[in-house]
Amino acid sequence: MTEYFEVHERDGAARxxxxxxxxxVTTPALTDPFLTDAGxxxxxxxxxxxxxxxxxxxxPHRAFPAGTREEVRExxxxxxxxxxxxxxxxxxxxxxxxxxxxxxxxxxxxxFVGHGEAFRDAVVRAKSALPADTALGLAGVATPRNVALLAxxxxxxxxxxxxRTKGTQGMYLTSDAEHFLEDLDELPCACPACAQSRExxxxxxxxxxxxxxxxxxxxxxxxxxxxGRLRDYIEGQTRHEQWLTAAFREFDDQWSxxxxxxxxxxxAEVTAASAETLDRVEIQRxxxxxxxxxxxxxxxxxxxxxPCSATKPxxxxxxxxxxxxxxxxxxxxxxxxxxxxxxxxxxxxxxPAQHYxxxxxxxxxxxxxxxxxxxxxxxxxxxxxxxxxxxVPEDGYREICERVERDPAIDVSFEYTCVDHPTGDESLGELxxxxxxxxxxSKREREHNTVRAIADYLLGDGAGDELFxxxxxxxxxxxxxxxxxxxxxxxxxxKLQVWGDDPDAGREGEPGEQLATMVPQYGTLSFxxxxxxxxxxxxxxxxxxxxxxxxxxxxxxxxxxxxxxxxIRVGDEVVIEGPKAFAVGRAEMSxxxxxxxxxxxxSEVRHVDER
Numbered sequence: 001m002t003e004y005f006e007v008h009e010r011d012g013a014a015r016x017x018x019x020x021x022x023x024x025v026t027t028p029a030l031t032d033p034f035l036t037d038a039g040x041x042x043x044x045x046x047x048x049x050x051x052x053x054x055x056x057x058x059x060p061h062r063a064f065p066a067g068t069r070e071e072v073r074e075x076x077x078x079x080x081x082x083x084x085x086x087x088x089x090x091x092x093x094x095x096x097x098x099x100x101x102x103x104x105x106x107x108x109x110x111x112f113v114g115h116g117e118a119f120r121d122a123v124v125r126a127k128s129a130l131p132a133d134t135a136l137g138l139a140g141v142a143t144p145r146n147v148a149l150l151a152x153x154x155x156x157x158x159x160x161x162x163x164r165t166k167g168t169q170g171m172y173l174t175s176d177a178e179h180f181l182e183d184l185d186e187l188p189c190a191c192p193a194c195a196q197s198r199e200x201x202x203x204x205x206x207x208x209x210x211x212x213x214x215x216x217x218x219x220x221x222x223x224x225x226x227x228g229r230l231r232d233y234i235e236g237q238t239r240h241e242q243w244l245t246a247a248f249r250e251f252d253d254q255w256s257x258x259x260x261x262x263x264x265x266x267x268a269e270v271t272a273a274s275a276e277t278l279d280r281v282e283i284q285r286x287x288x289x290x291x292x293x294x295x296x297x298x299x300x301x302x303x304x305x306x307p308c309s310a311t312k313p314x315x316x317x318x319x320x321x322x323x324x325x326x327x328x329x330x331x332x333x334x335x336x337x338x339x340x341x342x343x344x345x346x347x348x349x350x351x352p353a354q355h356y357x358x359x360x361x362x363x364x365x366x367x368x369x370x371x372x373x374x375x376x377x378x379x380x381x382x383x384x385x386x387x388x389x390x391x392v393p394e395d396g397y398r399e400i401c402e403r404v405e406r407d408p409a410i411d412v413s414f415e416y417t418c419v420d421h422p423t424g425d426e427s428l429g430e431l432x433x434x435x436x437x438x439x440x441x442s443k444r445e446r447e448h449n450t451v452r453a454i455a456d457y458l459l460g461d462g463a464g465d466e467l468f469x470x471x472x473x474x475x476x477x478x479x480x481x482x483x484x485x486x487x488x489x490x491x492x493x494x495k496l497q498v499w500g501d502d503p504d505a506g507r508e509g510e511p512g513e514q515l516a517t518m519v520p521q522y523g524t525l526s527f528x529x530x531x532x533x534x535x536x537x538x539x540x541x542x543x544x545x546x547x548x549x550x551x552x553x554x555x556x557x558x559x560x561x562x563x564x565x566x567x568i569r570v571g572d573e574v575v576i577e578g579p580k581a582f583a584v585g586r587a588e589m590s591x592x593x594x595x596x597x598x599x600x601x602x603s604e605v606r607h608v609d610e611r
Contacts, residue, residue, distance in 0.1 A: 004056075004086040005102040005135050006599040010570055010589075011225045012281065013127075013154035013251075013261045017135060019102070021086055022053045027135060027156040028147070028218055028225075030211075031056065035088070035159070041078060051085030056103060059083070061090035066111020068092070088137065093122035096129040103135035103157060113141040113150075116246025123153045124257050132589075133558070133597035144175045144213040148237050149244050151221045152230055153251060154261075158218075160211040167207030175217050176240040181206055189213065228268030235274045252279040259285065260590050264458075264571035265351035265522040272339045272358035278371050280339075282352045287341040287371075291378035293456045294344060295464075296385070297449045298332040300439055303385040303412075304431070305376075305401065307392050307422055308337030312354035313494070315345070322423050323391065326431040329446070330438040331389060334379075336397055338368040341375030346446075346453035349494050350523030364396030373400045380410050388414045391431050393422055447489040451498050451518060454525055458573065460541035467531075467540050468498065468515075488512060494520040500530065525573065529607045532575045532584040543568045543587075545594060545603055547578035552605045558589065558597035565591045574603055583608035 005027075009016040019025040021034060036055040039046045046060035062076050073095055080089055080099040088103035093112065096104060106126060112118040126136060137157030142150060143166070147158060163173055172179040174188060187194040187201060193208035194201065224230040238244040251258060262281040270282055277283065296303075304327055309317035314335050315324070327333060333345045343353045380388070390401045398416070405414045417430040452464025459467075469486025488499045499512040515531035518524075527535060536542060546563040547556055556576060568574055568591030576583040585605040587594075594602040 002102045002131065002134050002598055003084075005133065007133060007597075008600070009225060010261060010263065011228050011230045012152065012258055014151045014221075014225050014230050015154070015156060016222060016225045017156055019056060019086070019135065021056065026222060028151045028221055029157060030142075030215060030218065031137060031139075031157050031159050032161075032211075048081050048083070051083055051087065053086065056086045056088050057083075058088045058090065058105065059101070061107075063090050063107035064092045066092075066108035068094075068108075070094070088135075091126075091130075093126045096126045098129070098131050098134075101134070103137055104130055105137040105139055105157070109138040109141045113138065113146070114243050116243055116248075116250045119153070119243075119247045120250040120254060123155070124254060127154050127257075131596055131598075132593040133599050142214060143178075144173050144210070144217040145177070145237075145240055146244060147214060147217050148175075148221050148224075148230070148234055149247060151218075151225070152234050153247070158214075160214055163210035163214045164207040167205075167210040168203050170203055170206065171210075172206055173210045173213055175213065175220075175237070191216070228263075228266045229271075231280060232271040232273070235276050248276070249279075252276065255281075255284070260569070260592065262569070264569045265524060266571070267521075268355070270352045270356040272356055275365065275367050277339045278367060283339050283341075286350075286352060287375045289457050290342060290344065290347065291375060291382060293461045293463075294347065294382075294453055295456060295461070296332060296344070296383040297452065298441055298445075299384070301330060301332045301441060302387045302389055302435070302438065303380075303383075304331035304333050304435075305342075305388060305390045305392055305397075306333060306335055307397055308335045308340075308343070310357075310360070312356075313348040314343070314354075315348060319423050322428060323431070326428045327435060328432075329440040329442075330435040332385070336372060336376065336392060336400065338364065338372055338396075341372050342379050344453065346450040347457060347523060349520055350454060350457060354523065362395055364399070369396060369400055369403070373403045376400060377404045377407055377410065380404065380412060385412055388412055389417055389431065389434050390414050391417045391422055391427070393418055444489070447493060447496055448487060450493070451487070451489065451496060451516070451525065454518065454523060455540070458524060459535075459543070463538075463540035466538040467535060469501075487515070491518075494518060494523070498525075498531070500534070522571075524571075526586075526606065527573055527584050529582065529584055529609055532582075532607075536575055541567070543572050543574045543591075545574050545576045545587075545591075547576055547581070549579040551581040551610050552576065552583055552608060555588075555601045555605055556583075556585070556603045558594055558600050558602045561594045561597075561602050564594040564602070567591060568594070576603060576605065576608075580611050581608055582611060 004020045007015045007017045017027040034055050037058045038049045038060045041060050041062045051057040087101040089101045090105050090107050092108045112122040135156035139159050140161050142158035170181040172181045191212040193205045224233050238248040258281050306323050309319050311317035314320045335343045417434050419426045452468050455464040455467050489496045491497045496518040498516040502512045513530045514528050516525045516527045543565050548560050568587050572587045574587050583605050585603045587603050588601045
């Protein structure tokens with residue numbers, strides 16, 4: 001149980017935490033100023049120190065290097081005492097375990113840092129064995145060039161020993177390189193140690209500069225975590241050393257580790273500037289949910305594929321307004337884009353569909369073509385259309401469509417309506433002509449299908465029909481078998497309010513009992529208590545947080561959580577239940593972290609009823 005460390009913000013596996021000493025420390029951080037070492041038990045017996053609130057005390061320890069046999073580790077294992085001051089313990093990645101301290105330092109770090117796969121395995125193994133609300137530290141391995149990746153992987157504490165040692169050896173470190181001091185004609189840094197002539201700059205100065213550079217890089221990393229943009233920085237930073245690139249890719253292959261820790265939504269832009277962007281959790285998660293949860297409900301209209309736009313959401317762009325004028329609700333519009341894949345019109349505001357920015361050159365890489373083609377193929381395998389009207393330009397888009405059209409598993413015809421440019425008069429005329437005779441769907445149908453699609457995306461396959469009425473009649477308008485819709489919508493898209501279709505349940509002048517509101521910033525739904533109760537009563541997958549016997553106000557702290565669904569992610573809508581309260585809110589931790597943590601906000605609370 002940790003008393004002196006708390007995680008405040010999360011950016012994937014990277015965390016912004018607080019080490020609660022007399023002078024609080026924001027992590028990721030250097031331990032040099034505040035870590036007190038009680039000493040190694042290999043050299044002599046050590047007394048358990050008194051400790052104090054000014055320092056993080058490293059308890060007496062035995063460090064085992066990488067490759068130490070298990071029987072040796074067990075024979076010399078240390079019995080760590082219970083202490084009531086900020087404390088850290090030395091463990092190794094092979095046998096890390098919870099011993100009730102605030103931070104853990106891995107003794108075998110020098111054996112795996114520098115090797116991509118070994119680094120990934122060691123960190124993932126240690127993090128799975130240690131409490132989620134404790135700090136993880138690596139000693140003797142951090143440099144300005146690798147510390148961003150260490151933080152990205154989930155490391156909270158490092159020291160400056162390696163950086164200083166390299167300085168005394170004449171190695172001048174920057175965030176992107178190591179230089180022999182003798183090879184530098186001028187100093188590329190403006191830190192205090194470098195504020196002198198090159199001739200007078202010695203190895204002691206070099207050691208001081210290296211530590212300054214490491215501190216500066218940690219500041220940059222912390223700010224990136226605050227803004228939710230560390231991944232964007234990492235995609236460029238890891239190019240500076242081969243093992244960093246390898247480790248970065250290894251973590252992308254570790255889907256479950258990163259996905260559990262990556263928020264469902266956030267304000268930060270997703271910058272698509274490298275091939276690795278396609279492997280981002282946000283991108284893969286969106287593509288997976290669109291092709292496994294989303295279901296097209298516009299069954300009477302053909303599919304109209306259109307290119308994406310720079311303006312987000314797409315419907316606000318000039319090009320998509322022109323497409324709309326030609327389509328006139330007679331076709332179901334789906335946008336094709338790299339790196340997202342395909343975006344049904346109902347999900348155009350859902351993160352990250354309106355939060356990404358791509359480098360536009362007009363040329364598609366084979367990786368992009370293959371990815372978007374696979375997403376489109378999976379989308380068409382799941383959803384039935386009478387035909388596909390591909391209103392897309394030649395470069396990239398047309399090749400993707402033709403590749404999918406040739407797939408034996410795709411049994412639907414494609415028509416191509418783009419002549420030269422998609423917004424040209426001739427192209428728009430061809431699009432309009434291709435839709436002649438098709439029935440148009442109503443505004444109500446579009447709004448109802450939008451909130452149902454978002455529910456599918458957020459909660460699971462079929463959730464939209466379970467919560468907001470189905471389409472048993474086959475009419476495509478979201479009505480039940482008796483022709484009556486289960487919901488009503490008010491407001492203007494994209495800020496729709498969802499109401500139960502029972503005027504007697506609401507207040508005077510309202511169309512019924514309000515169930516949810518669409519949040520346009522993230523394309524998600526915020527439930528009311530009535531909506532949460534309907535959610536629980538339905539067969540839709542539930543994201544539930546069980547709490548102790550108290551009434552939460554504003555938030556639920558982790559110590560009050562009794563249990564939580566494993567599938568909960570940061571940003572998820574959650575139902576909160578306990579002996580004294582029923583509430584609805586938004587998760588600030590993943591489900592496993594809620595259960596595992598003893599500090600921090602588990603969920604914000606929007607509405608609560610006292611029982």
